[in-house]
Amino acid sequence: MSAAEHATGPANSTEYITHHLTHFKVGEGFWTWHIDTMFMSILLGLVTIALFYSAARKATAGVPGKWQAFVEMVVEFIDTTVKEVFHLDRSFLAPLALTIFVWVFLMNAMDLLPLDVPGKIAGLFGIHYWRVVPTADANTTFAMSLTVLAVVLYFSFKAKGAGGYVHELFTAPFGSNPLLWIPNFLLNLVELLSKPVSLAMRLFGNMYAGELVFMLIALLGATWAGFTLGSSLGMLGQVVMGAGWAIFHILIITLQAFIFMVLTVVYSAMATEHH
Amino acid sequence: MENLALIAQVQSYTAIALGLIIGLGAIGACIGIGIMGSKFLEAAARQPELIPTLQGRMFLLAGLIDAAFLIGVALAMFFAFANPLLARFG
Numbered sequence: 109m110s111a112a113e114h115a116t117g118p119a120n121s122t123e124y125i126t127h128h129l130t131h132f133k134v135g136e137g138f139w140t141w142h143i144d145t146m147f148m149s150i151l152l153g154l155v156t157i158a159l160f161y162s163a164a165r166k167a168t169a170g171v172p173g174k175w176q177a178f179v180e181m182v183v184e185f186i187d188t189t190v191k192e193v194f195h196l197d198r199s200f201l202a203p204l205a206l207t208i209f210v211w212v213f214l215m216n217a218m219d220l221l222p223l224d225v226p227g228k229i230a231g232l233f234g235i236h237y238w239r240v241v242p243t244a245d246a247n248t249t250f251a252m253s254l255t256v257l258a259v260v261l262y263f264s265f266k267a268k269g270a271g272g273y274v275h276e277l278f279t280a281p282f283g284s285n286p287l288l289w290i291p292n293f294l295l296n297l298v299e300l301l302s303k304p305v306s307l308a309m310r311l312f313g314n315m316y317a318g319e320l321v322f323m324l325i326a327l328l329g330a331t332w333a334g335f336t337l338g339s340s341l342g343m344l345g346q347v348v349m350g351a352g353w354a355i356f357h358i359l360i361i362t363l364q365a366f367i368f369m370v371l372t373v374v375y376s377a378m379a380t381e382h383h
Numbered sequence: 384m385e386n387l388a389l390i391a392q393v394q395s396y397t398a399i400a401l402g403l404i405i406g407l408g409a410i411g412a413c414i415g416i417g418i419m420g421s422k423f424l425e426a427a428a429r430q431p432e433l434i435p436t437l438q439g440r441m442f443l444l445a446g447l448i449d450a451a452f453l454i455g456v457a458l459a460m461f462f463a464f465a466n467p468l469l470a471r472f473g
Binding site: 306 | 445446449450453454455456457458
């Protein structure tokens with residue numbers, strides 16, 4: 109895919125879609141860096157911090173403004189969710205849950221931008237591939253879920269002690285007979301490893317499939333060939349179906365961010381409760 | 384020519400496989416949502432005061448039930464547009 113091809117437009121629908129699925133890559137093989145993913149995720153993380161910082165800065169104890177009221181609503185919602193499930197000191201977990209929820213929601217919401225707009229903006233800087241949804245890249249979701257795994261292990265060690273946790277790894281759930289140590293450990297390992305994998309793949313699958321459906325809908329309008337009946341119907345079809353899918357996708361975006369947050373809290377709570 | 388026949392074979396089997404992945408996944412997800420939804424409606428009819436709590440839990444479960452299906456869809460789409468089995472032929 110050369111710059112000249114990009115200038116003249118895609119040759120067929122497969123090329124259009126594979127063009128929109130290509131990351132802006134730097135490097136080869138294992139050491140490829142997806143610059144677009146990293147840039148968007150860091151940018152949206154800074155936006156998250158800036159939004160909540162501005163609310164905290166202007167917070168008043170009197171009658172709150174609208175933005176303060178909204179932020180308070182979100183914080184209280186997260187706090188209630190964490191309080192219901194997690195019974196130790198939640199001064200670390202609740203802010204983590206808030207960050208995960210808002211950050212993942214903002215990253216997912218990038219999917220609602222019209223399909224070719226980020227490409228045009230990136231084209232102004234001379235960049236030919238740019239994928240705006242960081243969570244549609246498996247690297248992002250696996251990075252977040254491996255971090256959640258580290259948090260879960262941290263809580264396990266903190267709640268049960270190093271010796272206690274290792275003892276539990278080898279003796280739960282079947283019993284403490286030495287013959288059962290290997291089956292116990294294998295079962296616990298599978299349980300421990302399935303959590304980050306399912307967490308990452310769920311978010312990645314939802315966002316990737318959502319993006320792809322947007323691209324397939326965009327193919328309808330891409331058949332524009334003047335004001336003929338066929339291509340006008342195609343354009344109308346794209347607008348209608350695109351709007352419908354975008355409205356449904358708003359639900360999916362929020363839901364997936366919520367699920368990621370709730371599962372993080374639930375896994376941490378489970379890590380502190382086996383006794 | 385031999386290569387062309389092999390490429391066609393890989394592509395046709397991939398197409399059938401994609402249909403199976405998405406179809407079977409959709410069957411599982413839809414039946415699961417149907418069962419969960421019917422239980423929710425029963426519980427809502429029995430105890431209307433619990434509807435807000437149950438509704439929150441219901442959306443959470445809907446996301447979890449759809450997870451495996453959507454992972455399948457994402458993988459199927461990946462095979463549709465960047466088939467690694469085809470890349471072995473160059």
